[in-house]
Amino acid sequence: MRHERICQHVSMSSSSTKHRPQAVNNRGLRWLYRAVAGFFIALAAIGVVLPVLPTTPFLIIAAWAAGKASPALRAKLRSHPTYGPPLRRWQDHGAINRRAKILALSLMTASWGLVWLTVDKLWLIGLVGAILVTVGVFIATRPEQTDRPGD
Known part of the structure; x- marks a missing residue:
């Protein structure tokens, strides 16, 4: 039941x-x-x-x-x-609220900055940057609100 x-x-x-x-x-x-x-x-x-x-x-x-x-x-x-x-x-x-987007993108940027400061291989810095940009674009392009306010 x-x-x-x-x-x-x-x-x-x-x-x-x-x-x-x-x-x-x-x-x-x-x-x-x-x-x-x-x-x-x-x-x-x-x-x-x-x-x-x-x-x-x-x-x-x-x-x-x-x-x-x-x-x-x-x-x-x-x-x-x-x-x-x-x-x-x-x-x-498929929506992500604005606060979560801002937090995710900010932390991704900070993470890349940390990689840039600590890694000495330029190709690795570029690879991590490319991955983070790709994921960041995906996150940024998700809708923010739904049609119903209760969702």
Whole structure:
């Protein structure tokens, strides 16, 4: 009964079914996805304490894996009061809020500056810079707001 209510919550909280992963039927794969989800939840929890480790990207991966293994766990992640809104915003709309974008881009710039100051190989500095610019452009071009203010 509780499982049915949670699954119903998942279907009601998502505006689009194309972002809802289909749960797998293979028992071994379900356990693998649960392990992946648990691992990334643990990394996200560490990220809450350590400012250099992101939280939301790990929760996005955890929610994806949880959706493959356990609709109840996916619903629990999506309904979390703090981390649920950015997770739902990303899963449902591919959106990242402005504050998160600014923080991510600022930390990426600081990281590249640190690489520039500490690495003596010009090709490596350039490679890291190219990767960070590519990721930065991706982040900067994501939509910022959703149509519904509650998301």
